[in-house]
Amino acid sequence: MQIPSxxxxxxxxxxxxxxxxxxxxxxxxxxxxxxPYLMVAGLLLFLAVWYMTTELFKLPRFEKxxxxxxxxxxxxxxxxxxxxSIYVSEYYLHIIKSMMRVFEAFGLATLLGVPLxxxxxxxxxxxxxxxxxxxxxRPIPMLAWVPLAILMWPAREAAIVYLTFLAxxxxxxxxxxxxxxxxxxxxxxxxxxxxxxxxxxFFRVVVPGALPYIFTGLQISMGVAWFSLVAGEMxxxxxxxxxxxxxxxxxxxxxxxxxAMVTLGFIxxxxxxxxxxxxxxxxxxxVREVSP
Amino acid sequence: MSNNGSTVGSVSIRNVTxxxxxxxxxxxxxxxxxxxxxxxxFCVIVGPSGCGKTTLLNAIAGFHGISSGEISLDGVPxxxxxxxxxxxADRIVVFQNGALFPWYTVMENVIYGPVVQGKMTEAEARxxxxxxxxxxxxxxxxxCYINEISSGMRRRVEIAxxxxxxxxxxxxxxxxxxxxxxxxxxxxxHLLDVYDRAHKTIFFITHDLEEAIYLGSRVVVMTTRPGxxxxxxxxxxxxxxxxxxxxxxxxxxxxxxxxxxxxxxARKAFEAGEREFA
Ligand SMILES: Nc1ncnc2c1ncn2[C@@H]1O[C@H](COP(=O)(O)OP(=O)(O)O)[C@@H](O)[C@H]1O
Ligand SMILES: [Mg+2]
Numbered sequence: 282m283q284i285p286s287x288x289x290x291x292x293x294x295x296x297x298x299x300x301x302x303x304x305x306x307x308x309x310x311x312x313x314x315x316x317p318y319l320m321v322a323g324l325l326l327f328l329a330v331w332y333m334t335t336e337l338f339k340l341p342r343f344e345k346x347x348x349x350x351x352x353x354x355x356x357x358x359x360x361x362x363x364x365x366s367i368y369v370s371e372y373y374l375h376i377i378k379s380m381m382r383v384f385e386a387f388g389l390a391t392l393l394g395v396p397l398x399x400x401x402x403x404x405x406x407x408x409x410x411x412x413x414x415x416x417x418x419r420p421i422p423m424l425a426w427v428p429l430a431i432l433m434w435p436a437r438e439a440a441i442v443y444l445t446f447l448a449x450x451x452x453x454x455x456x457x458x459x460x461x462x463x464x465x466x467x468x469x470x471x472x473x474x475x476x477x478x479x480x481x482x483f484f485r486v487v488v489p490g491a492l493p494y495i496f497t498g499l500q501i502s503m504g505v506a507w508f509s510l511v512a513g514e515m516x517x518x519x520x521x522x523x524x525x526x527x528x529x530x531x532x533x534x535x536x537x538x539x540x541a542m543v544t545l546g547f548i549x550x551x552x553x554x555x556x557x558x559x560x561x562x563x564x565x566x567x568v569r570e571v572s573p
Numbered sequence: 574m575s576n577n578g579s580t581v582g583s584v585s586i587r588n589v590t591x592x593x594x595x596x597x598x599x600x601x602x603x604x605x606x607x608x609x610x611x612x613x614x615f616c617v618i619v620g621p622s623g624c625g626k627t628t629l630l631n632a633i634a635g636f637h638g639i640s641s642g643e644i645s646l647d648g649v650p651x652x653x654x655x656x657x658x659x660x661x662a663d664r665i666v667v668f669q670n671g672a673l674f675p676w677y678t679v680m681e682n683v684i685y686g687p688v689v690q691g692k693m694t695e696a697e698a699r700x701x702x703x704x705x706x707x708x709x710x711x712x713x714x715x716x717c718y719i720n721e722i723s724s725g726m727r728r729r730v731e732i733a734x735x736x737x738x739x740x741x742x743x744x745x746x747x748x749x750x751x752x753x754x755x756x757x758x759x760x761x762x763h764l765l766d767v768y769d770r771a772h773k774t775i776f777f778i779t780h781d782l783e784e785a786i787y788l789g790s791r792v793v794v795m796t797t798r799p800g801x802x803x804x805x806x807x808x809x810x811x812x813x814x815x816x817x818x819x820x821x822x823x824x825x826x827x828x829x830x831x832x833x834x835x836x837x838x839a840r841k842a843f844e845a846g847e848r849e850f851a
Contacts, residue, residue, distance in 0.1 A: 566677075
């Protein structure tokens with residue numbers, strides 16, 4: 282959180298240029314390094330092993346699994362044999378349904394978890410009330426909540442979102458709390474020396490000081506949200522990628538399982554990247570710290 | 574000479590005793606310390622490690638209380654055993670390892686005080702900060718983040734962040750401890766300039782005796798724990814001071830005098846089993 286400022290335009294432009302140049306520089310370094318080539322090689326190797334074990338040699342145990350050729354053919358087919366491909370609107374319906382659920386649960390978890398964590402870290406008394414409860418509830422695996430979730434929310438939809446929310450909420454609250462505790466005492470002292478009132482300490486020390494941990498928490502929260510969502514959808518879904526995976530298994534439509542898995546992987550990566558992007562915007566001081 | 578022409582910022586420390594953890598370990602950190610610091614004086618405190626220098630500074634700053642005695646600022650008691658001082662912008666601390674907010678730019682750090690105190694609008698504060706940064710030769714880094722500037726720059730910015738306030742006394746706790754000799758000498762020149770210009774009282778803790786004499790108007794030597802005031806040495810070297818001072822006869826005499834006082838304490842500390850000493 283910056284002190285709201287009316288910086289002269291020239292500076293803003295300069296900062297943009299510097300950031301852009303830093304990005305271009307890093308990209309260039311990256312291309313020069315062996316990393317991108319190793320990554321491509323690794324991917325090809327994986328595809329090759331997958332192809333050989335399943336489709337080429339049909340090794341025992343692997344022979345039942347869908348191979349890369351079958352998966353990709355199905356995925357890109359205008360007339361898919363099992364009904365799911367990039368040309369079929371139902372595919373996107375599953376994606377959107379899952380994304381909406383995660384979005385709701387993650388959003389709610391962030392809106393409640395970040396302020397709760399900030400207060401817990403800031404006011405010791407508040408933490409004394411909540412920390413023991415939080416600590417006991419947190420290690421309970423998400424799946425153990427399923428029966429209670431269904432009792433609480435007889436509608437399946439709400440139960441799934443609730444499960445997803447719980448997982449995300451604990452991760453966010455805990456990391457935010459750790460974030461506040463990570464702030465060096467000396468900053469609180471400095472802020473008090475400079476005449477801060479409690480609200481200044483909250484908004485100008487606690488919040489920005491905890492931000493790196495908060496964003497770590499949001500990354501973890503997003504990860505566990507997807508994890509719980511897929512579990513929830515497998516158990517009680519009607520739509521969604523988790524449901525699609527389970528349903529395709531039951532219906533013996535194996536290539537779709539892999540299509541849904543890869544889709545999950547990609548969306549999970551993209552949501553995590555989106556959080557990093559927002560984090561970098563809010564924490565310019567961190568970004569510039571690592572730039573060359 | 575020590576007075577620097579200022580009228581505010583006199584500190585009076587009377588019979589101050591500080592016991593940490595009186596019910597348990599009972600660490601007597603300060604034992605009946607008395608010291609008068611006139612307005613505008615550059616007062617340097619030296620003494621063996623663990624003798625209570627930081628404890629004294631923290632009591633003035635308002636980070637903890639005292640067990641008996643009284644500390645007043647310009648004749649007003651601010652810290653008594655009943656009521657510890659409230660930290661405030663009249664007594665600003667420059668911390669040993671620095672405490673600039675890394676999430677703010679240099680400019681945002683410097684305007685912090687006047688803005689949160691409601692003393693200035695943000696625009697006014699930016700102007701005041703710009704002026705001070707300019708005087709200190711720091712205008713070029715105003716929009717840098719703290720991690721982007723050197724440790725020497727950081728110390729200067731921290732002093733600027735303090736000086737932009739309407740402060741009475743600047744409290745500095747071994748601010749140059751971890752620096753190399755070259756950076757240190759640049760820092761000294763800078764601090765002397767600030768002192769000569771601003772007419773503020775400075776309470777400066779150090780381990781470095783040469784630094785103590787070069788900067789201070791008086792050097793206060795503390796005893797091994799429990800900390801008492803052992804000796805107060807007037808540094809009658811005229812200001813403005815520059816590196817020439819270090820070559821003068823008077824400087825060497827004073828250094829000898831301080832060294833003897835400190836060494837006696839250091840030996841006691843050593844015998845008492847303390848490994849590190851001033
Ligand atoms: N919070 C505390 N509890 C108990 N003992 C303390 C505490 N703070 C400091 N002390 C002890 O008080 C003595 C003085 O400490 P300090 O003022 O930090 O010394 P220094 O002169 O090196 O700055 C030391 O022996 C230290 O161990
Ligand atoms: Mg100390």
